[in-house]
Amino acid sequence: MKSAVTLQDVAELAGVSAKTVSRVINGDQAVTDKTTQRVKKAITALSYTPNPHARSLRTGRDQAIALVVDSISDPFFAALAEGVEEVAREAGLFLIVANAGDSATREREVVDSLLHRSISGLILVPCLLSYDASTSPFGPRGVPLVVVDRPLEDLNVDTVLVDNSESAQRAVAHLIAHGHRRIGFVGTTIERYTARERLAGYRAALEAADIAFDPSIVAVTPYKSPAERSHVEFLLSGPDPVTAIFVADARRSLDVVRILHQINRTDIAYVGFDDLVVAESLNPPLTVVRQDPLEIGRTAANTLVSRIRGDQRPPERLVLSTTLVVRGSGEIRPPIFRPLSTTQEKTA
Template sequence: MRPLRRPTLADVAREVGVSAKTVSRVLNEDGPSSAETRKRVLAAVEKLGFQPNLMARSTRTGGADTTVGLVVPDLSNPFFGAVAAGIEEVVHETGLMLLMGSSEDDADREATLTRTFMARRVSVLMVVPSVGADHAHLKAPRAAGMPVIFIDRPGNGLTSDTVVSSNRSGAREGVAHLIAAGHRRIGFVGDVPAALYTRRERLAGYRDALVSASLPYSRQLVTDAHHPAEAAEQTARLLELKDPPSALLTGNNFMTIGVVSELARRGRRDVAVVAFDDVPMAETLQPALTVIAQDPKAMGQSAGKTALDRLRGDRSRARTVIVPTTLIPRGSGELPSPARAGSRGRSPTEHA
């Protein structure tokens, strides 16, 4: 099937019933035009999904239709760096160039970035959605043939190709691993806000594992944090409970940094930890860190392959690709519960 043709300046002019020069004047703001004409032109641009070619008005570096725009929440997070590396590995062979921008996990900033990328006529738009972002404004460009791919989290207000990790099953496996070591009070140190897709899915997996083991869910053992320092504070709160958890599941790599730092500060090597996301030098910690490893590079590669399929004319329904996680036992997640550790050398007893 042939790719749909993208709307041109002439298409907008025909829609409004004015000349292409008038449309250009409105969009470039380089000449007189009535308020009514401007209103009609902008309405037609929105309706048709027309993307003004800013690159043609600049130095033409990269040229039109030779770039992939990627919006991520945080350029400093190595997870998103690995995603970008996977994308670039796939699209580079076709001559496409990857451009990145950070939304700082702000919905308004994300919308500005996506519109800027579209104005530069990127061939593909990839977005790691911010909490609260509305992606309905991407419907027209997508309908006009531009691939829109959401990564790590689904979009809102637009059904489009999505690549995510197996968040729920991964968290379930990690908690089940701790339960198998005898732990019955397991804390969850998750990121905020609660509306974040990855947090919801991982918390759901945590609860799934508890239900499967007939263990109660306690809101007291579930904490919210956004930065490592907050994760450290929440870890301290958990450890100071009258009946503290003997094991912890961390919600992402930033949460892990805070949790591990607080445990090290207290000299606590008896608290079992399973971390969602691998972290640098996890093997060198004492004990070495057990993780539910995502594969961000594979996520990027999958997003890149999906984009190329769409550019080559694939107009099948939007699909969701789930990239599996892998539990990697290294020591911290295999620490036994105090009850089980205390029963060593005696007849084994199951503690509920």
């Protein structure tokens, strides 16, 4: 019987080291294009399939799944990890959690290291990193992979997330229903999938209400940077200031709430994306779009365990629901509120 093709066989045919083959398989962009193409040709010629998962089953090592997130210190990812760990424990697996630090380079290092530990499966919150589908070690014949919060455009894998655009649209429509037409947006730069989708939902709500989009009242900062007081003060100044603010993530929600209290502007209506532990304790209590990270974690882990146990169905995109939690801040009316009739609205 012909023996299985090994990583070393590929390395010998391509004229490179086994480590270089491994780097190409894991998408290391530091490998030159010429070398990458040579390795890919060898993989194709030998019909080699990267399969760290099979190695795990043969050796019996590391009956574990891994979770890679931006930062486990983030309350959202901490709760997500709790949901994953709950399912893993019930399945007889232990969980390895690693931080990628919102860095594509760090994510590459972490994922590569975990794959060499022969984990049984991986749940990943991807950064701005891409994976080459032709050499990916993930999938039915490799390591089962589930991505959460943000999809991977390059790989057709199981994905668990919420409808960020629809949820943001619902939040902004709530503010519009309470009389607001000048609604500021505070969020992160649009390189991130969630930021793009939430800004799209904000714009869709404005369009549905025949409100012109005004880019001057959109305040965005890099992902790891806080919302700036000058941005909030700008939104609230001038001849046509905003009367409401939609904040697109929890990190900036805390910043904006603090700034509004510092400048004594708690009269501004406010809806945030993601709940906060202190939301009910603030004055006014915060109206938020709540997604359930525990349920996201459980759903991702159940999907992964199913794949580990041999589920061969096509990859699924699982979109979980969100809830608009009404507490008070999103129901504040603008200083002068007079509902317009349909005729008045069209001629205003």
